[in-house]
Amino acid sequence: MLSAAAVMAPVPAAPKSSLEALLETIKKRDERPKDEPPALPARPTCRGRLPRARRSPTPPRVHLEDGVAEGAAADTDEKPEAVADTDKKPEAVNENKPEMEKENTPEVKKEIGGQEAKEGKAVNGRIFGAKRKLCSVEPVDESPYVENLHEERKDATACKEPPSPYFSSARAKRNGKPVFTDSMDYVLQKKLRVWCSASDEKWELGQIQSISGDDVEIHLVNGEVLTLPSERLLPANPDILDGVDDLIQMSYLNEPSVLYNLQYRYSRDHIYTKAGPVLIAINPLKEVPLYGKDLIRKYRQKLTNDPHVYAIADIAFNEMLRDGINQSIIISGESGAGKTETAKIAMQYLAALGGANGMESEVLQTNVILEALGNAKTSRNDNSSRFGKLIEMHFSETGKICGAKIQTFLLVQSRVVRRAPGERSYHIFYQLCSGASPLHRKKLLLRDANYYNYLKQSACLRIDGVDDAKRFSSLLGALDIVQISGENQMELFSMLAVVLWLGNISFSVIDNENHVEVDSNEGLANAAKLLGCSVPQLVIALSTRKIQAGKENIVQRLTLTQALDARDALAKSIYAHLFDWIVEQINHSLGTGRQRTRRSISILDIYGFESFNKNGFEQFCINYANERLQQHFNRHLFKLEQEVRF
Ligand SMILES: Nc1ncnc2c1ncn2[C@@H]1O[C@H](COP(=O)(O)OP(=O)(O)OP(=O)(O)O)[C@@H](O)[C@H]1O
Structure with a gap:
């Protein structure tokens, strides 16, 4: 562990x-x-x-024009996303972060929720266990975002880095083209890598082979083949993101992905990882x-x-x-x-x-x-x-x-x-x-x-x-x-040394009411000597208690349990x-x-x-x-x- x-x-x-x-x-x-x-x-x-390294002058993808943020315009006219080039180095893919940030804004969430509601679909988050409904869409050879990428690239004010398909979330239907309800659906459609929860405690990494109804056949990295319902799957990050040094660079921030990334780094003695x-x-x-x-x-x-x-x-x-x-x-x-x-x-x-x-x-x-x-x-x-x-x-x-x-x-x-x-x-x-x-x-x-x-x-x-x-x-x-x-x-x-010797002080019960007297032993003598008091003084302190009754002081002998507690309390108090x-x-x-x-x-x-x-x-x-x-x-x-x- x-x-x-x-x-x-x-x-x-x-x-x-x-x-x-x-x-x-x-x-x-x-x-x-x-x-x-x-x-x-x-x-x-x-x-x-925030630490200086984390500050940015303006949020990414926010261009102020005539006092209107471009991000706000996305509310009404959704900007298309582009397919990331999977050959890119991790850094290049990581540059897609602004898109993720955009997706997380309340406006975009509202938009997603609104679209889904209109279409009568449940809004699927990235929460494991949520029953997902696969969209009945025709298989697509290319991400529907490709076309939009070209449009987007024409836009001089658009984000320079193409966003990753892995951030895809619910999208509106456009021009009759198929859309994905969430990132997991995209992963299913494209038969990408997934985390499977075969048993309750262990996540296994695998590649989707085929989908039949709600059942998904996955080839695990260890060669096993599993068939699981889609709700037991979570999207896995592309392997170019293995071992990124900041978790926020990951496309999917789910539990197995985070643990995998940490373990990947740990096995290479990279014990430190940033999370923002x-x-x-x-x-x-x-x-x-x-x-x-x-x-x-x-x-x-x-x-x-x-x-x-x-x-x-x-x-x-x-x-x-x-x-x-x-x-x-x-x-x-x-x-x-x-x-x-x-x-x-x-x-x-x-x-x-x-x-x-x-x-x-x-x-x-x-x-x-x-x-x-x-x-x-x-x-x-x-x-x-x-x-x-x-x-x-x-x-x-x-x-x-x-x-x-x-x-x-x-x-x-x-x-x-x-x-x-x-x-x-x-x-x-x-x-x-x-x-x-x-x-x-x-x-x-x-x-x-x-x-x-x-x-x-x-x-x-x-x-x-x-x-x-x-x-x-x-x-x-x-x-x-x-x-x-x-x-x-x-x-x-x-x-x-007093504390140690106090622990060696013992008591003997002297009557049938369980009252005690202190045994005269080495522990008692040494504790008293080191404390700078006489043995009788320490005996009284450890085996009796004084009660005030009216104007009189009554001295009562302690029972065995009380005497042991008093001795231990003295030792603890001295140490503290x-x-x-x-x-x-x-x-x-x-x-x-x-x-x-x-x-x-x-x-x-x-x-x-x-x-x-x-x-x-x-x-x-x-x-x-x-x-x-x-x-x-x-x-x-x-x-x-x-x-x-x-
Ligand atoms: N960076 C490190 N390099 C090498 N060994 C480490 C490192 N960090 C921790 N350890 C080892 O782990 C042991 C436990 O670490 P540490 O005492 O710091 O834990 P802790 O979180 O403070 O625990 P507790 O809450 O019980 O005090 C250390 O005695 C040391 O042997």
Whole structure:
């Protein structure tokens, strides 16, 4: 299965971007009435701008004459289409895009619908499963559009590029000539390539051989012959369009065509594909030669136009500098799709562009720290982010990085104390246990990872191909670069050791009401020592609760379940505060030189959609956050497209 992450092209924003506003809304959702979903932030009043490459001065095929758009004239006098020369290179065929755009205008849709209605036919969209009615037309040797092409070519104001027959949609009957109700009918008539849904899950590519009534005989590429009703078919693109680097160049944007194109490119290590202003990145799950200084230089100098995260980051950087407007890059996709890697690649590009004073390496090293504390092995991803983050990189007027800020969201705390078998807790615990120096081990009273209940319970202490000790030494280097003092580093590690020892504290039931006392063991002694409290103080905290009754304080013993919950809650709370504290330290360090320059690029990377065998409240929150993000994404993108188009 391919996992893909979508990177939304940079979105210019007001000083406080709509993305930030969205995230704030999500953060504040608890303050709202419970039955009312938080509203999405209003779209900025200033119109969004597409990346420069996507802007065109006037919509294609719109020629203003005496104040009347030619496109509008098509309402009454339909312009004929032409047959594309199938020998043409993909680029040539792709130049037919304006025709497709024309077809998609409301006017043309209205016209199509109107004609169909007049003829008493159902308006067939390109939706799979819609029952199609074949037109009873005589076989034609040539597309009926050919004749019209000649007429059209005579017209000096007409579009210079002949449109593709593959865009054909419902057409009016003209001069008694046969017409096609939709593009699928054209494909059937011309016996072109089609996608067949033979089984429910798989699409097969084939060539139409013959049609009998509603049944179509297709020769599949694997040699099989199938006979299927026409509604189980979807039009396939001509093979000259195989592997186009922008999906909008395709004639048919149906599911199998999109998947086929992505797979075609992926099998050639082209993991990036554009879909208009969105970049689709498919996780290669291996090293691919797509990164590095040489490529950064090529994208910087515009020597290549291939889809890439570098290109997205480059657009953001240029637009930010040129317009002095903050930019946002949203990365979205299911867990394991490659969002965090994509975010890091974008940051590396920006750091290469804006680096000069060492701030760039500080910014990049924050990833090492945050991944150690906030990432873990799950069943879907060996390095799964268990928190959301928004990294704001600030630049000076000359484009040099002058600071950064990290915001984090909803760290999954339960993982510290419990997780599914085969998964791990946060990387840092295993890194500390295997990488700490003998001196550190002594000071922190550390043992190996398999000694701690919190770590060994899920029966997974290692990740294939990952050296935790080596990662720990990288972590120490990153903490130094981000200027976390040696003293603070020791505080961090001793609190981590507290969490581990807390998990080894056990309880014994002392009466028939299930009340407990804390076992006096190594876990209790070491946790108290590292916390800096006495053993009796920790015992009271873990096994009793205080209730105020009138003016009196009553101390009650906890039951076994309550005591275990109290212990786990303390461990989770310490870890969550530690995480927030380290983010605060990082922000303090990166804040030097951060000014209100109105030149920043924010990169959003949150945990992706996930669905396990057993899902908890955290999955609910994660998936809800993703739904909201997707909603924002769709709303912003489609609205933007509409605004630009009309
Ligand atoms: N561009 C890439 N090149 C090579 N390997 C990659 C690339 N992108 C992702 N990977 C591999 O896939 C793994 C998972 O990617 P990543 O952690 O970025 O997923 P994610 O979408 O952030 O997942 P989650 O939502 O669980 O955090 C990485 O650890 C890495 O091994």
